[in-house]
Amino acid sequence: MSIPGRAVIATTVLLVVALATGVVAPPAQGHGRQHHDVHPSLRPDLVAFYDFDHPVRGTPARERDQGRSGTTIDLVAGGAAMRVRDRAYPGSGRALQTRQVNPTEAGNDDWKAGVYSPTGVSSLRAFNAAEGMTVMGWVKMTGENPQPNSNTANPEDRFNAIGLAGVLTGDSDGHAVRALLELIDVNGELRLVALGRRLDGGNSQTYAASADWRTLLPIGEWVFLAATFDFTDGTLALYRNGNPIDGFYTRADDPWLVAGPGEHRTTATDPRGIKIGGSFPQGTREQNPCDCRLDSLMFLDAVVSARDVERQYRYVTGRR
Secondary structure (H helix, E strand, C coil): CCCCHHHHHHHHHHHHCCCCCCCCCCCCCCCCHHHHHHHCCCHHHHHEEECCCECCCEEEEEEECCCCCCCEEEEEECCCHHEEEEECCCCEEEEEEEECCCCCCCCCCCCEEECCCCCCCHHHHHHHCCCEEEEEEEECCCCCCCCEECCCCCCCCCCCEEEEEECCCCCCCCCCCEEEEEEECCCCCCEEEEECCCCCCCCCCEEEEECCHHHHHHCCCCCCEEEEECCCCCCEEECCCCCCCCCEEECCCCCCCCCCCCCCCCCCCCEEEEECCCCCCCCCCCCCCCCCCEEEEEEEEECCCCHHHHHHHHHHHCCC
């Protein structure tokens, strides 16, 4: 019998044994360096992960997902030039640079990243009817923020928010989000926030950090941020470098409508995409650009515990 023939028979026998015993090979979990940069406790819930070291072959203006979803994102306006050599932590490679290009002109040339589909991104279905979500990653402010508002004629006007990273709702125009890390004006003062929306077209809830955002995100310093969104009970949380951030909710009512009986999840729609470093990842409008660098952005379909946020931070920094 030929060697190929023996190989086929051997493979068939192994498959039969596996099916009979219930032992089968686990499904592949993403690509590349995921297992090196993500703590084992987080890997089962990791939907999308971008380290900006994995351009699509032949299309460097796109970045491959190292999570399980395989959701490729676009590096909008700046393309491959947006990948810069900067280590967020020991062992990391390149980072993503986002920024406003022409602050005095109304246009769509701000550097940002993400993906958008008006019919929903099916590879992000894990966030369809989700009970909870987590957004985390590294951020370094690299310039003046917030940026000048290029959508108004007043040269003194500035955007009221700085976009970091988030997952869009199922009916989003490129701005509305299901889960978002950003800085936004809260009662006249810019604050680091976790902003979430359970229902498409519904109200958002915001958990805002009490500390000055410039203390939390000083220019030139890499900071590890995380935000969790529990849609079952309406709670949110923020973390910096593995530690919880003191804060407050901007609404005291029930914007997510979770006070009543029954199961509480997000709307059963696929998100229309992911946005990073600003809004409208389809490149139709400049909104809330961030002059910053981002690295190792993770989007999970579960509420990560405070202990696991700390584990992730220590895992990649080597701190004990």
